[in-house]
Amino acid sequence: MLSDPLFWLVTFVVAAAMEPWSMWVHGRMWHGALWWGHRSHHEPHTGRFELNDVFAAMHAPLAMLLIIYGFEAGDTRLHHMLIAVGYGMTMFGVSYFIVHDGFIHGRLPVQFLARFRYFRRVRNAHNAHHIREHVPPYGLFLGPQELRWHRARRQRTPRIGDPGKHRASAR
Numbered sequence: 001m002l003s004d005p006l007f008w009l010v011t012f013v014v015a016a017a018m019e020p021w022s023m024w025v026h027g028r029m030w031h032g033a034l035w036w037g038h039r040s041h042h043e044p045h046t047g048r049f050e051l052n053d054v055f056a057a058m059h060a061p062l063a064m065l066l067i068i069y070g071f072e073a074g075d076t077r078l079h080h081m082l083i084a085v086g087y088g089m090t091m092f093g094v095s096y097f098i099v100h101d102g103f104i105h106g107r108l109p110v111q112f113l114a115r116f117r118y119f120r121r122v123r124n125a126h127n128a129h130h131i132r133e134h135v136p137p138y139g140l141f142l143g144p145q146e147l148r149w150h151r152a153r154r155q156r157t158p159r160i161g162d163p164g165k166h167r168a169s170a171r
């Protein structure tokens with residue numbers, strides 16, 4: 001299984017695809033119908049945990065299920081692919097936790113990441129989202145690109161009110 005190039009291809013493609021997926025879930029669901037829970041991440045708090053952690057861990061049971069089922073149910077290539085999907089999701093989830101929760105929000109001792117320009121840019125882009133909630137970037141690893149794209153689009157289109165305030169009042 002581990003020597004199969006397709007296994008790793010699927011793992012990495014799934015991990016990469018999780019970025020646009022998380023961008024969509026964050027923008028449409030967390031800042032939409034699930035704002036009541038995600039709000040805890042945007043408000044200052046003193047405790048170690050926040051309600052939003054439940055949302056952040058939402059995909060873990062599915063990934064675990066895929067991996068456990070893949071290993072238990074058989075030894076075909078299809079079973080291996082299920083494991084690959086679970087691995088890809090896990091890889092993204094762990095990376096997200098380290099960079100977002102650990103590095104940006106200081107919940108893990110990983111501040112050495114600030115030595116890298118890329119992670120500093122990711123942090124700046126994510127901080128922009130915290131300053132103006134309900135406004136992109138909603139993605140994390142491509143946050144700087146998303147922010148640039150969003151700003152370019154705002155400059156092109158004439159402003160009719162503030163889209164941030166508009167979204168907020170719509171909920």
Ligand SMILES: [Zn+2]
Pocket residue numbers: 026030031038042129
């Ligand atoms: Zn948010």
Ligand SMILES: [Zn+2]
Pocket residue numbers: 041100105126130
């Ligand atoms: Zn955050």
